[in-house]
Amino acid sequence: MRLAWAICAGLLLGIGVAWWLSREAPGKTEARQRRAEQAAAAQARDARPSLYRWRDDAGVLQITDKPPPDRPFQRIDREPDRAIKVKGDSAD
Incomplete structure (x- = not known):
């Protein structure tokens, strides 16, 4: 029974660490949005x-x-x- 709890705890811990490492920082999302807006503005300017x-x-x-x-x-x-x-x- 202890082995089953240890495996479950290990899986949950692994899933939590994987989620934490794969998420984006809040500043990164805003920077990506700014770059996308700048690229759209440049494309609109170049389209004229x-x-x-x-x-x-x-x-x-x-x-x-x-x-x-x-x-x-x-x-x-x-x-x-x-x-x-x-x-x-x-x-x-």
Whole structure:
């Protein structure tokens, strides 16, 4: 009978330790939520069409849809044209 109680106590203790070690700390959950919100905001920002303004070697102003790899540029965010009706858009 003592052996059965010892086995039950060992199992309960093992389950308790496993649960304790597998749970997340409260701060970790909040940090993960913050990272998810930041990623969603960055994705929404990147989903908007953008243009890039920069100057070439001759000093001529260039405006392109891709940033230059080797020189400073300014990002110009544009709003999509709202005159175009998108299927499922309920802006009526």
